[in-house]
Amino acid sequence: MKSAGTIIAVVVLIAAGVAATEIPPGERRSGYAFMAPDTKAIQDDDTANPGMLWVLDGEASWRKKAGTSNKACADCHDDARTSMKGVAARYPAFDKTLGRPVNLEQRINLCRARHQAATPFAYESRDLLALTAFVAEQSRGTAIRPEVTPELEPFVAKGRDFFMRRQGQLNLGCTNCHDDNWDKHLAGSAVTQALPTGYPIYRLEWQSLGSLQRRLRNCITGMRAQNYDYGAPELVELELYLMSRARGMPIETPAVRP
Amino acid sequence: MASALINVPKKAKRGDVIEIKTLMSHIMETGYRRTASGELVPRDIITSFTCRYNGEEIFRADLFPAIAANPFITFFTVATESGKFDFEWIGDNGFSETASAAITVE
Numbered sequence: 001m002k003s004a005g006t007i008i009a010v011v012v013l014i015a016a017g018v019a020a021t022e023i024p025p026g027e028r029r030s031g032y033a034f035m036a037p038d039t040k041a042i043q044d045d046d047t048a049n050p051g052m053l054w055v056l057d058g059e060a061s062w063r064k065k066a067g068t069s070n071k072a073c074a075d076c077h078d079d080a081r082t083s084m085k086g087v088a089a090r091y092p093a094f095d096k097t098l099g100r101p102v103n104l105e106q107r108i109n110l111c112r113a114r115h116q117a118a119t120p121f122a123y124e125s126r127d128l129l130a131l132t133a134f135v136a137e138q139s140r141g142t143a144i145r146p147e148v149t150p151e152l153e154p155f156v157a158k159g160r161d162f163f164m165r166r167q168g169q170l171n172l173g174c175t176n177c178h179d180d181n182w183d184k185h186l187a188g189s190a191v192t193q194a195l196p197t198g199y200p201i202y203r204l205e206w207q208s209l210g211s212l213q214r215r216l217r218n219c220i221t222g223m224r225a226q227n228y229d230y231g232a233p234e235l236v237e238l239e240l241y242l243m244s245r246a247r248g249m250p251i252e253t254p255a256v257r258p
Numbered sequence: 259m260a261s262a263l264i265n266v267p268k269k270a271k272r273g274d275v276i277e278i279k280t281l282m283s284h285i286m287e288t289g290y291r292r293t294a295s296g297e298l299v300p301r302d303i304i305t306s307f308t309c310r311y312n313g314e315e316i317f318r319a320d321l322f323p324a325i326a327a328n329p330f331i332t333f334f335t336v337a338t339e340s341g342k343f344d345f346e347w348i349g350d351n352g353f354s355e356t357a358s359a360a361i362t363v364e
Contacts, residue, residue: 045265045279046263047263047264047265047279047281048265048279048281048330048332050281050283050327050328050330052263052281053261053263053281053283053328056261056263057261204326207285207286207326207327207328208327
């Protein structure tokens with residue numbers, strides 16, 4: 001009984017510590033809520049949402065045989081509508097072989113290397129974005145629920161530390177904008193709450209689909225901080241923490257953002 | 259990898275004004291941008307879009323470098339008879355894509 005009481009006390013302490021800096025669950029708003037009605041209309045209509053072009057490409061890619069094993073995704077995973085439903089909602093997830101979390105793009109490339117014996121797709125390539133968008137779209141409407149395991153915990157903590165830490169020439173942490181000033185504007189653009197609900201997103205500024213890591217690298221450049229390569233463990237840890245912030249919010253992939 | 263998304267109502271009453279929405283996958287490279295080494299990126303855009311309703315041209319548009327990637331073109335027409343809409347996009351570097359959609363008019 002005593003140990004159970006101690007655990008509860010510790011949990012309460014941790015929860016209090018988190019609540020002190022982060023956005024309370026009731027005040028969380030998807031980036032969608034910050035958008036103009038015109039931009040919302042693009043996301044709401046699947047025949048107007050350009051992200052759906054990538055989803056269609058990804059669907060074709062899902063059935064295409066690849067690599068020396070001559071297997072398609074569909075040969076193992078069958079119908080993506082059932083097998084991939086909810087998968088994107090729990091990524092980044094822990095990979096036992098690598099001993100660290102991997103994001104959805106990395107999981108697709110690991111699958112290509114391990115099971116299809118095919119060359120991995122380059123980060124931000126149309127092929128990888130298309131397949132990622134197709135897989136993630138199967139989870140549309142599913143609540144984000146990153147796994148909580150002792151293995152993942154240190155990585156979430158590292159991601160949170162990255163988010164809270166001031167860095168770069170402007171001496172900013174992610175939290176200084178996305179927790180403290182999310183209701184304000186930065187050069188006319190809404191700051192928003194750093195809740196990655198719809199990746200990969202079609203960003204009007206990019207005129208293309210792009211991954212969460214592309215967005216993160218944008219922000220890091222904006223802080224004039226040392227950037228990380230695509231797929232860097234630091235970025236995956238940050239992704240993991242951001243997904244834990246968005247726990248319970250529905251996936252919108254492929255979302256449209258200004 | 260080019261693909262189109264077309265939204266035409268499957269059914270309409272004769273005389274109804276219907277909305278047709280089209281989305282075409284294309285980079286729409288303006289021809290004004292330069293690479294990091296200063297070389298001009300050659301223009302690569304869609305230059306023309308047409309829509310035919312049972313063979314008769316009902317809508318045409320010329321496209322120019324200022325139009326965003328993945329052009330979304332939407333327009334209205336009057337549903338006169340059952341049949342087919344044929345869409346055609348033509349552009350630089352021999353770009354040519356077609357798509358079609360059927361409609362039942364009652």
